[in-house]
Amino acid sequence: MSKRLNVSASPHVRSKTSTKTIMRDVVIALLPACIAGIYVFKLQAALILLTCVATCLLSEYIYEKLMKKQITTADYSAVITGLLLGMNLPPSIPIWIAMLGSVFAIIVVKQLFGGLGQNFMNPALGARCFLMISFTGRMTTFTLDGVSSATPLAIIKNADRSVPVLDTLTNNGTSLFKMFVGYTGGTIGETSAACILLGALYLFVRRIISWEIPCCYIAVFSVFVLAFGGYGFDINYLAAELCGGGLMLGAFFMATDYVTSPITKKGKIIFGICLGLLTGVFRIFGGSAEGVSYAIIFCNLLVPLIEKVTIPKPFGYVKEAKKS
């Protein structure tokens, strides 16, 4: 045989799934919620989402070009960061703030720590918190149909506990149904719980995410707010807490971010539980009505510790016999 054959160690075959196909699936899953946001908040929302995605891609491209690294803009990960950041911004935010946030997400949170797979916190959430601290007023002003209004969560948080939740919502021109389907003040992406769930369902079907993190997160959070929310065991209150704010988006799309969540099964469960507790604490005892972003980035920092203590025991493991 005169021909040269390839030689490498086994295995010699690879599955069809790649980083790119996974990221593309996440983008697809985010689309329903984006479309809902654009439907509710109109052109302004579309502009912000577009700006964020474009700026993220551009920052990644420029950074990698300058650093003479391989250009990775085609792997969709910057698109996800852009979409998630845009979805976490109020529709009334000035475009330049959205751009600043995108640059911060990609350059500071992602690339400076080594790029894809090396960032220790979710880039979109890191940028959101950066913007929250820098432009608190603008980041917490939510408008709906051009009228500035409080978010349902803020309304419930500050409401008189003796008035039923449903009445409180109705008195303020909203309802559980509106919160679920998506016609309330808030950030662009979190407006429609239904659309987020639709996207999440897609991720489950495509096996991109597993049940551990979102289920533990939501379950623990539910128990926490029922116990400490001040409304007693009130299903309506729970539903409002679940549909309002960033919980759904956070639980299904940001807490499950591969890079910044534990890799072991047990670790994922612990991570979900920590998230549920922290979000509960922030929402009920904290100064703001929201707590998802801070809970997630805080727990991102715990990931290495969680992983360290959750290395599973291997198959057929038996305790080392004591050497006498």
Added chain:
Amino acid sequence: MKGGTFKGGTHPFGGKDLSKDLPVKKIKPSGEVVYPVSQHIGAPSNPIVQVGDQIKVGQTIAEAGGFVSTDICSSVSGTVKKIEPRLTVSGAMVNAIVVENDDKYETVDGFGEDRDYSKLSKDEIRDIIKKAGIVGMGGAGFPTHVKLAPKDDNAIDYVLVNGAECEPYLTSDYRMMIECPEMIVGGLKVILSLFPNAKGYICIEDNKPEAIEKMQEAVKGVDKVEVKVLKTKYPQGAERTLIYASTGRTINSKMLPADAGCVVNNIDTVISIYNAVCKNIPLIRRIVTVTGEGALHPQNFEVPTGMNYAEVLEAAGGCSEDTVKIVSGGPMMGMALFDLNVPVMKSSSALLCMTKDEVAEHEPSPCIRCGRCVSVCPSKLVPQKMLEYAERFDNEGFEKIFGMECYECGSCTYVCPAKRRLTQSFKETRRSVLDARRR
């Protein structure tokens, strides 16, 4: 019919349709036939023939070099030409006995004569198996007589015949189950006669319904033997997963199947046991599947050991122009060959011609920590972390997170979306840990 299974595992492309319906054809070597003295795990065998000796089919040409070692018998008759290092499948040069085939196939006395195993003592059976040079033919090549000699014969509860054949493309075991189920049952009966308390299970994945049917027919009325159907999943045929899936027992890397009361043998090994004990034919042939998209005419061959791989491929009509990689064994654990001038050994199961080299096609990209490797690992390890340690040459850390429990099945590497070369690094690290231990 719900099959036994294990946690983790993957579902690679099957590829078995290429050769599964092709009956086994016998082929014969021409010219030189090469017998490396190390075709098994353990000490190399010691040649007992001299250059120039006339030898016959079935003659012992090398004797076991220790307890964990085995004999080697000639598959042809002819003259011993040379005893010199030769290239083998693994890429290593191994001392080998080179025989010039005279095409006469003269056999030693008593070759092929029927023998009643029930009249033999246990020690006689084990001795026959050792003298026949039988080793695990599924790939590992562990001497079978050692496997069949646990500390306590009464403590063995199960004798498992591994017909899972979970590697994609391979159909050699499948063909044997279809074509000679009675030999498999015969061999299993011989093994069962060694272990008074054992039940025999013939374990088959549920993607081989015809084989299950054939074997079920063959075991009808046979005492203490049944067919166990397993779920189709890679690596179902790995010793540890097979034991778990069929008996619910677990073992780790430091234990032998016998510690869990099990003895596991591959289909072709059981047939060799039958041949050796009941027919007085030592291990001088094996079934090799020539397959893959690059094989012009996929085939299942019965090949005399020592035959040149290039000759085997030629017998199947060669491979296409666009073949880029030729693998000895399956695509998950087989070894890529850079030179086909290597002999078929006792543990060579296939010659796979690939027209696409997915390893070369995909450059590894950064790990995104998706956790797929963790969820597929049949040993419940954390390959992602193992790779971090392996890349830093931190053997201590690697061992601490149980890296030595890995048996290199390749599942993690198969599923990795970043196409990282996990198994490859683990192989290197595991070797270096083992080397350090030996020192």
